[in-house]
Amino acid sequence: MNRLPRAPLQEVIFEIRWKLETDPSTGQMIDKHFELAGGRLQDLTKAEFPFYNRKIPGFIPFQQFPYQIIHQFWKGNGLWPVIQLGPGIYTVNDTDKNYEWNKTYLPLIKKGIEWLYQSYSDPLEINACSLRYIDSVKVKEHSFTGNWSEFIYKNLKIKIENNFKTTGKQEHLQMHQTFLLDNGNDFSLSINDANDAKTGETVLVWQTVVIHKVKINKEHLIDWVREAHKTTSDLFKEMAKGDFYDSFSK
Amino acid sequence: MKLFDRVIIADEDHLLRRVPFRNPNFIKPDGRITSFAFKPKKGEDGLSVDVERLTDYKASILNPEYFQLYFIIAGFASELELDCIHSPLEENYAHALIVGNFTNSICSELARSAQRFHS
């Protein structure tokens, strides 16, 4: 897909999770090799991702945060993309500024997977992975009239209709759908309104996520993410088809 | 008094500063005042204060419905490498300027040293 000059993409996240052990004395889930892996990953990424940030303050033990991000390795201070690691979780994130699936993001995912496996001395039992796209538009740039149902139907082809007499004017809207795909993956679609914290402008946010919830080997991850990307890409074009999609090309 | 009758500000002099207490309220819940009470406006020659011995409460406070008066000791400002200079104005002989580098940290220290001046 050619790069859209005004794409609504705000963040794309490729995420891997692996099985953690349970500490018999505390019942807590632990990633035994996390501390060492963090150091190794920093070494491996530092040439390309030299700016490090610890997402959870250092005085809180990291083992309190299973499946939450602790370490971030950024391209630079304030610069995307970012590689993230936490106990049992690893992500490769980027934004629209750099994103081109074949040229930049897929190669980064491939490299990122290698870095992860080099960081951990024992094999990881990957038990889930996902590819998530977070998109957003400022509604005033798309002729928003104040009617969310109408706006979402017109631009994303999702019809939300209240067939009962509502007692007031609709102010906000939020919805979440999940689908089981033929290939066994789950697909999640979420939509909600929000406000730009800097300008106060009203925005519409939608997220599309393809999720794989069972064990997967490293060798199959790239094929999986390619397929997940095709699913989300096709869906995005289908949902936004028409004036909405065309507006991203202008 | 003639405008050119400037006085030397002594270390023990009290320098008065108006502090708003409505919206915005520069007085914190514990009674201390914010550092912004001692932050000069950009482009100004220094921080405007009144020399207490050259004025009185009523003249200095301007409007007691909106302001309280606080004072700092001139010698403390000097310890922070600020200079206190009597700079009388036509409408206010007690006017002085504290000049120097008003970083947020310095303003914070001035505010922490400030005490309420009562009528």
Next chain:
Amino acid sequence: MTALANRVIIGNEPEIVPSGYGLPDNFGQIFRYGKPSAFFSCDTSSNFLVYSSRMVLPDNSRNFIGRILSFKDLPENWDGYGAAKANKNAVSNAIDFIHKIAVYDNPIYFVAPGPNGEILIELKNEERSVEIYFSDDESDEVILIGNGKTVFEGSVSKDFNKIISFISIGEIV
């Protein structure tokens, strides 16, 4: 809505802000926002957080956000010494910070506008306080104060974790 939930900063500035949930009880409700999605707690891995219209900020945070917004409406010379109105960039950055800090259960203690359009936010815990200055030129400054003395000066972007550790446990980590 998936767990990514409720805080958005639109624009591609990276926002190094923790999210997620599931802390043990002794940390209290540090992470209030979002709930587990049906599949993942995906909010943990995104740096793009949404300010939803339905976001449930603590009352303390909402009150201070309201107060900061009111500073934009101050008249010129509101301090009697020629002060300018609050600068919109300073206001915006200050509000962002309140959203970020809200997850750490450290209530805001005090806010004030400055004479040059700046905004000050102060956190306080016993004898420790943190003063955060947001300037009209989009820069920011942090001063950590313990027992009435300045112990550290830095910036929000570089020293956010120090702010949290100092105000929470009195250590600069």
